[in-house]
Amino acid sequence: MAGRYDRFPTLRVPGHEVLLGYEALVGALARRVGALRLSGADRVVVACDSYPGVRDDEVLEALARLRPEVLVDTRELFPEPDELTRRMEPFLTDDRVFGRMCFGELEDFMDAGSLTSARERVGGARGLVVVCGFGAALVHPGDVLVYCDVTRWEIQLRYRAGMPNYRCDNGGDDPLRKFKRGYFVEWRLADRHKARLLGRADFVVDTVDAGSPRAVAGPALAEALDVASSRPFRTVPYFDPGVWGGQWMRERFDLPDGAPNYAWSFDGVPEENALALAFDNAVVRVPAMDLTLLRPLPLLGEGVYARYGAEFPIRFDLLDTMGGQNLSLQVHPTTDYIRRAFGMAYTQDESYYVLDAEQGACVYLGLREGVDPGEMMAALERANAGGEPFDAERYVNRLPARPHDHFLIPAGTVHCSGAGTMVLEVSATPYIFTFKLWDWGRTGLDGRPRPV
Incomplete structure (x- = not known):
């Protein structure tokens, strides 16, 4: 059942020709x-x-x-x-x-x-x-x-x-x-x-x-960036399979059948996505990061630019576990830790908006009352070393997830979406600082243990 999702969004920029080849x-x-x-x-x-x-x-x-x-x-x-x-x-x-x-x-x-x-x-x-x-x-x-x-x-x-x-x-x-x-x-x-x-x-x-190659004159790119920074636009999404991935996006977005599943869609991450600029005779793909680097003030506004500089401090992605498995149990570093360990000025606060969910679906969110952190870390270390599997529900809250539920996830909160959910994830960061704590004892699609 294909929906109305546009996998190939473009931004029209008339009046310019592309050099092809x-x-x-x-x-x-x-x-x-x-x-x-x-x-x-x-x-x-x-x-x-x-x-x-x-x-x-x-x-x-x-x-x-x-x-x-x-x-x-x-x-x-x-x-x-x-x-x-x-x-x-x-x-x-x-x-x-x-x-x-x-x-x-x-x-x-x-x-x-x-x-x-x-x-x-x-x-x-x-x-x-x-x-x-x-x-x-x-x-x-x-x-x-x-x-x-x-x-x-x-x-x-x-x-x-x-x-x-x-x-x-x-x-x-x-x-x-x-x-x-x-x-x-x-x-x-x-x-x-x-x-x-x-x-x-x-x-x-x-x-x-x-x-x-597809080449455009510098003034044509400049005009395209002016257009993009002054009106709504979408970046070109990409889709990737994962060990926990589901089938919801494949069915609704008319995705190719070659992959075993589709776990992620990155649909608004200027660090990685492209802008597809539709000139008169062809589409030219440039990194969306070019827009952030060259037009930060009109794109971000004065307040955001003053706080973050030429960075787009938010990302949008889709997490599909419908017919799949739990995400890795994970946590994002606190502001203090990310500054000391990685030299970053801000960290990843995020939220899950549940687009769809199977009966009995859940989100793991936050430690249960009275959990001893040292005991939990010891249990994680034993499990990741090949010992008894980590009992997530003993340490982490398991909350029911229904369509249109919205879960706020401050940095430092242990979390993951469970099997049978379709999540729009909105994160206050363009970066990749996700610490996986437990991956349910599985290997990645490449057969190797996934990093924790």
């Missing part, structure tokens, strides 16, 4: 370079910067068709993988899931000597120079600036398919560890760098589809 993009760049040369420039630099996770080889091969006198691949300006990992170690930790937020600058992680040499090489060149890759604008700001973008959901899919982290040889590693490195380090550096570039980019390129 590398041939069109390279042709537009050649014309721009030619005009600059005709104006008397004896050197023209095309800086093609990118987000880590973009297919660099593909982009570099395309730009080589411009036949530049000098071609700089920025991957050569970073340390060897072992040294780069050493520099990131303070933010990575030994934990499988959690690191520490990196507040550094991209240049801190590049090789200083190589970067200086590249700048000198470009500065002394004549003719056409192309600098391509993550950090290209640190070599030269570009007489023509191109930015190749990609959504974080697409990056996560590439991690699962075997893509390594940037300038790393960990392609076969645990995807959760790759995600951790991206989330806590690479994406923080990249967002800080990108925020300084997008506003002056001549072209912005959607690189989601292999071999088929």
Whole structure:
């Protein structure tokens, strides 16, 4: 039974054409370079910067068709993988899931000597120079600036398919560890760098589809962001299976049959979702985070912006256990703990709004009166070590859940939705700080124990 849910929301931005494919993009760049040369420039630099996770080889091969006198691949300006990992170690930790937020600058992680040499090489060149890759604008700001973008959901899919982290040889590693490195380090550096570039980019390129980029002129993107920040919009949702997932969304949202279930839908998470911008001849997908970075004040308003800065401090997602299992029993850190442990200024308060529920469905919420925390922790440790299963109802309140019930869940409250519920989760955070306490003794879809 398919409903009226729109899986492919777009934001209409008329009056602009999209460059489809590398041939069109390279042709537009050649014309721009030619005009600059005709104006008397004896050197023209095309800086093609990118987000880590973009297919660099593909982009570099395309730009080589411009036949530049000098071609700089920025991957050569970073340390060897072992040294780069050493520099990131303070933010990575030994934990499988959690690191520490990196507040550094991209240049801190590049090789200083190589970067200086590249700048000198470009500065002394004549003719056409192309600098391509993550950090290209640190070599030269570009007489023509191109930015190749990609959504974080697409990056996560590439991690699962075997893509390594940037300038790393960990392609076969645990995807959760790759995600951790991206989330806590690479994406923080990249967002800080990108925020300084997008506003002056001549072209912005959607690189989601292999071999088929979609590029728009910088002014077209600027207009699209103005439109998005001044009216209601939706981000493009994505859906993911999970060990506890259900069937409610599949039946009502007309989702593909390939997955065993659908546990999550992330429908309003600018950190990860895309904006689909419908220009005259094609749709271009850009990270919704671009809107947050470039239009924070009109998007958020003065009060929210003053409190949180250029972050979208709320997320919307759907949790489907209809015909599935309990979520992991979990807790989100208090404000004091998240500040001390992760350098974050605020934490995850949230709520569950029950859209639908089976007979007898429940939500686990808060510790029962008189529970001894030490006794509970000992029971959790024994259960997670393979001993007697954790008796959740002995320690945690089990509350009946019916359609349209609304449960408030302050940070520090043990909770989870039970089997047979369809929940709209609204959380006061864009981030991922969920501590799983007990996963009911099961493994993940990959057959591995889920991290607790």
